[in-house]
Amino acid sequence: MILNKTFSVIIGLFLVLLIVPIVSGVIGDNVAEDTNGGHLIITDVDVKVGSKTDKNLEDDDDIDREAAPGDTVTFTIEVANNFTRDDDVEIEDIVITVTIEGIDDGDDLEEESREFDLREDRDEKKKITFKIPLEVDEDTFDVLIEVEGDTKKNGSQEVKMDLTLEVEKEDDEVRFLRNSLTPSEIKCSRTVQLSTAVINTGSDDQEDADLEITNIELGVSFRETFDLSDDPFDDDSKFRKTFTFNVDQDVAPGIYPILSKVTFNDGRDTESETAELVVAQCEIFAEEEEEEEVVVVQPPVVTEPADLDVVTAGIVSAPSLPVTEEKSLFQSNAFLAVLVAGEVLLIIIAILIVFVVVRRRRD
Numbered sequence: 001m002i003l004n005k006t007f008s009v010i011i012g013l014f015l016v017l018l019i020v021p022i023v024s025g026v027i028g029d030n031v032a033e034d035t036n037g038g039h040l041i042i043t044d045v046d047v048k049v050g051s052k053t054d055k056n057l058e059d060d061d062d063i064d065r066e067a068a069p070g071d072t073v074t075f076t077i078e079v080a081n082n083f084t085r086d087d088d089v090e091i092e093d094i095v096i097t098v099t100i101e102g103i104d105d106g107d108d109l110e111e112e113s114r115e116f117d118l119r120e121d122r123d124e125k126k127k128i129t130f131k132i133p134l135e136v137d138e139d140t141f142d143v144l145i146e147v148e149g150d151t152k153k154n155g156s157q158e159v160k161m162d163l164t165l166e167v168e169k170e171d172d173e174v175r176f177l178r179n180s181l182t183p184s185e186i187k188c189s190r191t192v193q194l195s196t197a198v199i200n201t202g203s204d205d206q207e208d209a210d211l212e213i214t215n216i217e218l219g220v221s222f223r224e225t226f227d228l229s230d231d232p233f234d235d236d237s238k239f240r241k242t243f244t245f246n247v248d249q250d251v252a253p254g255i256y257p258i259l260s261k262v263t264f265n266d267g268r269d270t271e272s273e274t275a276e277l278v279v280a281q282c283e284i285f286a287e288e289e290e291e292e293e294v295v296v297v298q299p300p301v302v303t304e305p306a307d308l309d310v311v312t313a314g315i316v317s318a319p320s321l322p323v324t325e326e327k328s329l330f331q332s333n334a335f336l337a338v339l340v341a342g343e344v345l346l347i348i349i350a351i352l353i354v355f356v357v358v359r360r361r362r363d
Contacts, residue, residue, distance in 0.1 A: 090117055
């Protein structure tokens, strides 16, 4: 009897020693809080802030890389189905949700993955990406990762994980919110508007910030001076204005970059944006130029009335003159008359000669 009890105690201690490492291993792999069942687990989390990545994060960790206004933050989350093949339980309709709490002027930023399924003893990675607002406080923000799924036999599965993200600003930084042309391409209509807006994303106020907009070829030149508050949610932290200008018709077709440059921090720092204006050939003006180049000279029309000289629309008709025709001496009437008379005289002389000859022969 005593031997049996001793054997049972030994077996019990052995099972305890065996189970504890197994449970510890499961908890160690699942770096998050298992809220139901423990079979849907988060096995790895990497966070990329800007161009740098913080790897193998665990529950309640701080993300080492500080985010700046406008940064892209990507969470790469690996989850696994911890059921064994013998269990033969698939976790379905899994959704990963990441929430950065209170970062958007007190509101949350939240993104989630598409639904997916996991067979037992399988894992899968999903990426969720955020864009840190330009209007953001310099502060530390809680990040909540939630993974939820469902099974047909073992009910819903859920796991959570908490991280901390810090946002840090430069002392002096001004960025463009907008810098766009309307229209961006022109032909016959040559009026253009440039809408521009800048924001102070730094932690210091900016006094006498200077905005210049220029293009020498188009004759564009604007300048404005203003102050910017360091409060990202104050309207005075931004400057907005729309500039209007006209492009001359003789500007050649092409692409013209219009430079917008803001100077701040007492003239020590600058930020620039370029908007490209496409100038195309206007068909109407092209046709007019072609018509001007071709000059057709029409000869004056002269009318010849039968009896009168007529002055019409500033054109004087010359009087009609008899047409004279020059003839040679042999074609004149006097020469022909002399020639005929001579021929008649010769005929008469010939007749007389014949008469005289005939008479003599008779005698």
